[in-house]
Every structure is written in structure tokens, then in C-alpha cells.
Amino acid sequence: MNPANEKNVSSALPDQSETSTLHWWKRWPDWVPYATIIWTLAYGVLGLYWWAGGQGFPLGLVNDPGAAHSLFRQAAAADGGLLIACLCLLGAMAMLLLNRKARGITRAIMLLYAWSAAMVLCFAIPDPRALIGMAYAPVSLIGAVFGQSLHYLDFFTWPVVNQYICLIGGLLWAATALTYQRHTRDACRYCGRNKGHTLRRMNVVTRLGRWATYAAILAPLYYDITRIAWLLGIPFGITDEMLYSLQASDADWAGAGLALVSIGGAFLTHGLIKPWGESFPRWFPILGGRRVPPALAVIPAGFVAILLTVTGIQVILEFTMSGDFQNWGGTTPLLLMPVWGIALGTATICYYYRRQEQCRQCA
Structure with missing residues (x-):
């Protein structure tokens, strides 16, 4: 082989020493x-434990009085x-099949199951408490600085902790489904690129990301205005009686604190x-x-996006059932x-897609 060509071929392949030193999260x-x-499997063992009469079943109003907003309040x-x-x-058995490269109806069924598991765990089990x-x-951290306690740890009852556990499981199932989907369409499992990857497609991603970012910044503005107005003593959109009740319980300060968190989130x-x-x-x-690091932005923003969507839907x-237009x-x-x-x-x-660099796996 021509030495020049050999040099070009070797430069096109990923450096094995670099690949071996990739951080574990890059090898997800x-x-x-x-x-x-x-x-x-671990959550399935918990299910058997609860079925056998074990304590701590996290769903249903009988075991969780705060589950009034949960979709599983009757469980x-x-x-x-x-x-x-x-x-x-059934999920563990499906995971064994996900290691195989399938086509046609088998692939569609496996993807449907994997994505359905991810959606249920991420969007059906969590409720507004998460x-x-x-x-x-x-808000609690700022309150502690000024000597006020919101009893923050009281939020984290076992049913709420279970919601975070299920959310983590849902993200794992989503990542597994994405990996299988990429693998079965002959794309790189790491970056998702294949021969159809074009610069035009990335330009579309860039434009979509810009508009979506501005929408995410403006969406909470209405909420922020109302809560700050209440702190200033302006009953914007509520009755005077409700404003007095908020002031008596210091809930106006908590609402304004959430508005400041929202403004900070908009900046980020x-x-x-x-x-x-x-x-x-x-x-x-x-x-x-x-x-x-892209993960520094993607992971917290992804968590918040899921919880906002879940809370908003509920x-x-x-x-629609209450129709409270007075406040x-x-x-x-x-x-x-x-x-x-x-x-x-x-x-x-x-x-995430815009931050992707040259893949070290598929070069």
C-alpha cells in the first residue's frame, strides 16, 4: 500500500487510545x-415484594394521601x-431481544414496546410533586440564608422518591430504545449519523432549536408576572380575599421565589x-x-422539560373539570x-445534536 494512502486510512479510523480513554458517559x-x-429486574422484585404484602407500595390514595393528582390514584x-x-x-425478556438486529414487524414491535415503557415511566407515573x-x-436554599425554613425535605416522601426512580428508569428505557433504533437502521449507535446525514439537516436543527429556545423563554413569562405582582400586593387575576390569604401564609413570597427560579431558568x-x-x-x-460538557445542559434541562410537561398536562x-375562572x-x-x-x-x-462533534466511533 502507498504510505500516503495508509496514512489517510489510519487517520480516518478512530484512535484506539482515545476511544479507550473516553469517559463512561460518552460510551453510554x-x-x-x-x-x-x-x-x-430490581423494580420487578419490588413489585413481587409489594404483591406479597410488603410495605411501601408507592401508588394509590390508600398508600399515598397526596396522590390526588396521580393517574394511578386508584391503584x-x-x-x-x-x-x-x-x-x-416482560421488559427483561424484551431486553434480550433488543440485543439482536431485527427488521420489519419485529423491529416495529420491539421499538413500540421500548418507547411505550419509556413514556409510561416518564410521563404517567410522575405527578406535580416531582x-x-x-x-x-x-427557593428553600435562599430562604435558609434569610433564616426562613420551608421544610424542604417534607416534599420527599417515599411516593415522590419513587417517581424520580421511575423517571430514571424511563430515561434508561428511552436511551435503550434509541440505541436499538439507530443500530437497526444502520446508523452509528453513538451519534446516530448515517449516509443520509447532511449539512442541510443540521441547518434545520439549528433553526428549530432557536425558535424552540425562544418559546421556552417566553412561556413562563405570564406566570412570573402574576407571582411578582402578588408579592407587590397587586391582586392580578385573583380576588382580594385570596391575596390576603397568600400574604398571611407567606405563600406570596414562595410564589415570587418560584418566579425568580423561572427567570433564572430562562437565562440558562x-x-x-x-x-x-x-x-x-x-x-x-x-x-x-x-x-x-453537553451533558451538563442536556441532563437537567431534559429532566425539567419532562416534569413541566407532566405537570402541565395534569x-x-x-x-377542564373545575373551571375556576374567578382566580x-x-x-x-x-x-x-x-x-x-x-x-x-x-x-x-x-x-444535543448541534453540539455533536466528529464521532470517534464511526469517524
Whole structure:
């Protein structure tokens, strides 16, 4: 072989030394199926435990008085535990088939099962308490600085912790489904690129990400205005009686705190399309000028996007049944949560694809 050609071929292949030193999170297509099957089997064992009469079944109003907003508020340990065990066993069997490259109807069935499991775990089991637990974290921290306690740990009862566990399981199933989907369409499992990957497609992703980011920034603005107005003593969209009640319980301060968290989140969301979302600013302590790891933005933004969407859907369902228009300032801003969540999720996905560099696996 011509030495020049040999040099070109070797440069086109991924450097084995670099590949071996990749961080574990960059090798997620290799380990995520194993993590998924471990999670599935472990949760199936919990289902058997609950079915056998064990304590701690996390679903249903009988075991969780705060499950009034849950889709599974009528669930019981006897039937629910057995159903969980059966579904997890079926999921473990499906995971064995996901390791094989299938075509046609078999591929479609496997993808349908995997994505359905991910959707149920991410969007059906969590309820608004999961979002409240995340949103009140910075509010509680600020309150602690000024000597006020919101009893933050009271939010994290076992049923709420179970929602986070199921959310992690759903993300594992989604990652497994994505890996299988890429593998069976002859694309790279790491980056998803194949021969159909074009610059035009990336331009579409860039434009979509820009519009989705602006939508995610503007969606909570209505909520922020109402909560800050209440803190200032302006009964914007609520009755005077409700404003006095909020002030008496200090709920106006909590609402304003959530509005400030939302404003801070909007600033961080803007980073999904700004240069400082890819490299830390020079003035940033220690990390100034360094590359921002994509996972640092993708993982928290993805979590928040899912919880916003879940909460927003449940708020819409409750609003259609109650129809409380007297205090419209307290309810109607929450109806934009699904828009906020979907827009943030879309912007995050576009950011992920835009940040992809040359793949070290498929070169």
C-alpha cells in the first residue's frame, strides 16, 4: 500500500487510545442496555415484594394521601404489585431481544414496546410533586440564608422518591430504545449519523432549536408576572380575599421565589443557543474558557422539560373539570406549562445534536 494512502486510512479510523480513554458517559450505548435490565429486574422484585404484602407500595390514595393528582390514584398493592412484576419480567425478556438486529414487524414491535415503557415511566407515573421538589430546592436554599425554613425535605416522601426512580428508569428505557433504533437502521449507535446525514439537516436543527429556545423563554413569562405582582400586593387575576390569604401564609413570597427560579431558568435556557452555552465565559471561576460538557445542559434541562410537561398536562385536565375562572391568575398561567415543557425539550434535543462533534466511533 502507498504510505500516503495508509496514512489517510489510519487517520480516518478512530484512535484506539482515545476511544479507550473516553469517559463512561460518552460510551453510554455500550452500558445503558445493561443498566436498563438491572433497573427493570430490581423494580420487578419490588413489585413481587409489594404483591406479597410488603410495605411501601408507592401508588394509590390508600398508600399515598397526596396522590390526588396521580393517574394511578386508584391503584392497590395486591393488583399493582403483580402487574409491575409481570411487566418488568416482560421488559427483561424484551431486553434480550433488543440485543439482536431485527427488521420489519419485529423491529416495529420491539421499538413500540421500548418507547411505550419509556413514556409510561416518564410521563404517567410522575405527578406535580416531582416538579415541586425540584423547583423549591433553590427557593428553600435562599430562604435558609434569610433564616426562613420551608421544610424542604417534607416534599420527599417515599411516593415522590419513587417517581424520580421511575423517571430514571424511563430515561434508561428511552436511551435503550434509541440505541436499538439507530443500530437497526444502520446508523452509528453513538451519534446516530448515517449516509443520509447532511449539512442541510443540521441547518434545520439549528433553526428549530432557536425558535424552540425562544418559546421556552417566553412561556413562563405570564406566570412570573402574576407571582411578582402578588408579592407587590397587586391582586392580578385573583380576588382580594385570596391575596390576603397568600400574604398571611407567606405563600406570596414562595410564589415570587418560584418566579425568580423561572427567570433564572430562562437565562440558562438562552444558553442553549448562545456561545457561552458551549464554552464557559472567561470571567467564570476556574472553568473560564473551557468547553461546556453537553451533558451538563442536556441532563437537567431534559429532566425539567419532562416534569413541566407532566405537570402541565395534569393541570389542564383538572382545569377542564373545575373551571375556576374567578382566580384566573392562579390557574391560567399554569396552562402554558405543556408548551414550556415541549419547547424546552425540543430546544434541548436540538442543542444535543448541534453540539455533536466528529464521532470517534464511526469517524
